[in-house]
Amino acid sequence: MSHTNNGNGKLPQDPESYWRADIDFPEFPSLQEDIDVDVVIVGAGITGITSAYLLTNEGLKVAVIEAGKVLNGTTGHTTAKITAQHDLIYDEFIKNIGKSNARLYYEANTEALQFIKATVDEHKIDCDLTTQDAYIYATTEKFARKIEKEAEAYKELHIDGGLVDGIPFDIETQNVLVMKDQAQFHPTKYLVHLIKLFTEKGGQIYEGTTAVNIETGEQPTVLTREGPRVTAKTVLACTHFPFYEGAGLYSTRMYADRSYALAVKTKKKFPPGIYISADEPNRSLRSVTINGEERVLIVGESHKTGQGIETMEHYKALETFGEEVFGLEDIVYRWSAQDLVTLDKLPYIGELTAGQPNVLIATGFRKWGMSNGTAAALLFRDMIIGKENTFQKLYTPSRFYAHPSLKNFLTQNANVVGQLIKGKLDSPKTNPEDLSNGEGAVITLEGHRKGAYKDDKGELHIVDTTCTHIGCEVEWNNGERTWDCPCHGSRFSYTGEVIEGPAEKPLQRYDYKMIDNLTSEDSGY
Structure with missing residues (x-):
């Protein structure tokens, strides 16, 4: 694949995700007529496709509708780490939602990781899956202390890991924490195979079909912009941001956060493991095999969508970091991703509105969608077939933890008001x-x-x-x-x-x- 640089060092001119390059994606027609199914899934990312695979295996009639192309949203632009180490989160969870809930979060994501490994093994899916230890490192005293507290949380929650001396490349660290036996993979290779298994069992996928509303009731109906309707026993909204909010007011309970990725050829060899910094600006690192050769993904520069400096500056910052730490020979891909963060940092997975069990949502994965999205699909399956699931109460969208949810609700919505006013007062001079x-x-x-x-x-x-x-x-x-x-x-x-x-x-x-x-x-x- 040829990439043209834009004059800013080695950066390619056009954004393109490696996970979508040189993959033979299946193509599907748009929905042309009204249909009736057991389950309609809106959104063809990791949550939607995994849910479709699982529910078809249970003998249900399932249709997936996707506004654009399959696997072209956040799933196609991820870092593709499969891990329960989601930044510094467990010490915070113990304080805010309690020890038992913090442990449940770890178990849900660990179960998702084991499910992916077992599925790859069962179907012999060629998707570059490798087991890796996951490291989070601090370069400042402030975050070194936070890592110490996180290590104590690992002990309290019986998480396999602990403090280690350092990381095996040229970054001076003040503290490092490892979580053992996590993983990384090629997400679209994995999910294209699940699509194949799903459609072979009679599952239906419709691309270019945009869901715009739901007529609720005993048999909810998804309305599409193009006209055709899908009636089902259950609707799963797996569209990143819920395409239908109901009374949930989800736009007031989450904020959108962007980050950036470079796939680079380095002068120095990359060691085993997956890595993330505790400090800001955040840096996430992993290896990837491109055309048979090892490359490195450098990810980071998190910020609220639509706010901050010009976005190309974030790519340049990652380029500078890569040059300083590894030495860069080439940048072969650049892309960005967006994810949603909830008030308490736990995803919303479950009933869109309390007491409405036939419209379910999954959103707010906080950039850890490979494990959380899979956990959501496993939870959806159990809810639909009537099987008890340990994690249902943890993830329920109707939950409310006064701390930190109330503080974050006020902070985020004050930010929205500020941005609304700022935009109206803006008087650009450009012609x-x-x-x-x-x-x-x-x-x-x-x-x-x-x-x-x-x-x-x-x-x-x-x-x-x-x-x-x-x-x-x-x-x-x-x-x-x-x-x-x-x-x-x-x-x-x-x-x-x-x-x-x-x-x-x-x-x-x-x-x-x-x-x-x-x-x-x-x-x-």
Whole structure:
């Protein structure tokens, strides 16, 4: 695969995830007619596909609908570590949700890891799965103390691991904690195989089919933008952000966080293990085999979606880190990912609304979706077939822990209000004529705030910058060439189409030739 650099060191010009490169993805038609099934799953990522595989094995009639292409969301842009070591979390969980719940979280993610290993072994799936010890390291005294507390939590929860002397590459550490026998893999190779197994048993997948609403009741019905309806006994919403919130108000109970990844060829050999820093800016490291040769994934630079510095600067920061620690010969891929963080850092998995057992959601994986997404699928299976599951109460979306949920609710929603006001007061000075090919910016046009992108052919694409969710003003993401909302993380293409919710409608588009009248083009809605 050939990649063109953009003039900033070795960085490729266009973002592309290695997990989606050179994979023969199956293709599926869009839904053309109303259908009835036992279970309809909305979203074809790791949670949706694993759920489909499991439920079909139980003899249920299952359909998956996906707005875009299978495995093209967060699952296709992950770091693909399978681990129960989710940053520094267990000491915090013991304090906030109690020792027994903290232990349950570890068990749920460990069970998910064992399920993936067993499934790969059973079906002999070629997906580069390897067992690795997981390390979290501190480079400052502040985080060294936090790692000591986390090590005490490991002891209290009987987690296999503990403090070690250091890490085997050129970073000076003040403390290091290991969790034994975790794993890494190639997620899309694994899931493409599960898709094959699912469809061979009669499972249905429909791409290009966007779910927009649910008619609730004893037999809930998923309504699609294209018209056809899917009626089922149970609906699973596995769409990253729930496409249907009901009374859950999930947009007020989570925030969207972005991070960045480079796949690099290093001068120094990468040691066994998977690694993450406790300090900020965060750094996550693992090896990956590309075309038979070892490469390294450098991931990090976490920030709230639509907020902060220009996104290309995050890629440059990872490049600088890689050069300093390993020496870089080449950067073969760059991509970014987005995930959702809940008020108490536990995913929401279960009934969308308490007492409504036939509409279930899974969201808020906090960037640990390989294990949490699999745990969600295992929980969904048990809930649907009526089998008791130890983790159901832990993950229930209706839970509320006063600390830290109340504090975080107030903090996050104050942030939303601040971003809403800030965007309305913004008065950009850029004009569309100032843009070079391949450049985008917020501009002022006839006194109005608009978004403009000039493509490689010199054609201008102009959109209204008001997000169609609650009216915040989107910002330009130059790393991915998208419009990102700083309030709830909705993302739009440069032509205004929805890439990620909670927004459902596209940004309003404008014809630059008719801009004097600010005449809106027909956007199809």
